[in-house]
Every structure is written in structure tokens, then in C-alpha cells.
Amino acid sequence: MGIPWRLPKIQLALLLFLVYLSSLVTTPLLQLIFHLGLVLGSVFIFDYLFLKVRNIQPFLLSAALVSGLIIALLADPALPFYKIILICALAMFSKNFIRVGNSHIFNPAGFGLFLGGIIFTFTVSWWGVSYQRLFPFSITSIILFLILITPGWISAVRMKRYRIIIPFLLFYSFFLLLITGRFDFELLSNTLIDPTALFFAIVMLPEPMTTPNKPFRQLIFGTFVAILAVIVSMPIFSDQSLGFNLVSDPLILALLLGNLVFFKFK
DSSP states (O other), X not given: OOOOTTSHHHHHXXXXXXXXXXXXXXXXXXXXXXXXXXXXXXXXXXXXXXXXXXXXXXXXXXXXXXXXXXXXXXXXXXSOHHHHHHHHHXXXXXXXXXXXXXXXXXXXXXXXXXXXXXXXXXXXXXXXXXXXXXXXOOHHXXXXXXXXXXXXXXXXXXXXXXXXXXXXXXXXXXXXXXXXXXXXXHHHHHHHTOHHHHHIXXXXXXXXXXXXXXXXXXXHHHHHHHHHHHHHTSGGGGOOTTSSOSOSOHHXXXXXXXXXXXXXXX
């Protein structure tokens, strides 16, 4: 049996790989190869082992592939290899064992990155999806930005998750403006096309297994995560006085809390 290229997850993985390849403009090729190999090797091994523990026959590990590509784009390649491996193990543990019925509760990549950040006291770097800024305009900036948003075709159109993506971006931008006290078009537009927020909104936020299926609940979910993301980004949550990160990443924490609140309301 060949690879089912028409599956949304397979197409999403191909587009995420394209985003990863575009990182050649900022990162040496050998470092990219080693980092991606370590991440994908780890997620495949742990997913395979955990599926065996659950007495499930492994097949086409496409979900692990997507999670691995997200981790590769967000986890700093300079992290020690054992930290990368633990992030991958936590992600696949979440996918396989933190479940209700036939679906996992948390976004696996988000879970691994967030808990790994808590354990090892690092923040998620978003290194592979933070440099594609549209301004100042150039041929290179336009191409890189378009590559970054190509996965949105899968999540918004193929998976019909635009009701999650659009409310999140609008409310996230609005509330960020509200807490900064600035209401100008330039700041609003920069927030709406911020590469990190865009990647989060079109790739991580609308994962079908951990988000509502009903249209109205999708609207509420996107809005809820946007408000939470702004709240947990406030300075009180970045206090290091306890000796560890209270919040290793506000966007990912908001996503995981949204997953937890909405897993019974799909």
C-alpha cells in the first residue's frame, strides 16, 4: 500500500517540511539535518513503543510525523540532545496515554514542549517560525512569509477549522492592543501577521483531535484560547522566584488549557 497523499495530515506534514527547509536561510544545513533527524527518530520510536504497549498495531505514524515537525520548528536546535528526546517522549506519552475515548486530550507537540520547558527551565524558542516577517518588503520576505502560511490551506480549508483560526487572531490582536493601551493600525497589522502567532493559529491551535467539531463551539474555543494567551503572558506569570518557569510559553499554555476545558465539548 502506497502513501495516502490526499490525507490532510500527510499534506500538512509536507507543508511543514517545506517550512522547515526554508530555515536554510538562517541555519546551516548540517544542523537542520541533525536536529530534524533527532526529533523525528525520537517521536517515531516513542510512538511505536507506546502503541505496542497499548496493543495497537502501528501504521503510518502520520500524527507523530506532524508532531515531530512542529517540535523541530519550535524547540531550539541548540538544546542538549537529551532535552529534545524528553520533549518527544512527553509528546508521544500524551498522545498515547492522556486520552478520553478514542482521542487524546492535549496537543501532543504542545504538551511535550510546555512540560519540557517546565522541567528544564527553558522557553520555547519558535526559532523556525519567527523570522518570516513580511516587513520590510522584499522578494525573500514575501516568499518566506507565503511558505510559512501554506499550512493554513490544510487547517482552514481541508479541515474546515477557519472558525477557530479567525476568532483567535482577531481577539488575540485586540486584547494585546488593549493591555498595551495602543490602538493604531500599524500595531494591529503587525500583530495579525506576526509569524509566531500565525503559525500557532494555523497549525497548532486547530488540531482536529483536540478541538471542537461544532461550528459555534469552534468560535468559542478560538476566542477562549486568545483571551487566555493574553492573560498568561502578563508579567506575574513569568515570575522566576520559585526557581522554575511558571509559564514556559503563554501561547502553548493557553492552548493546553483550552484543550482541557473543551475536550468534553466537541
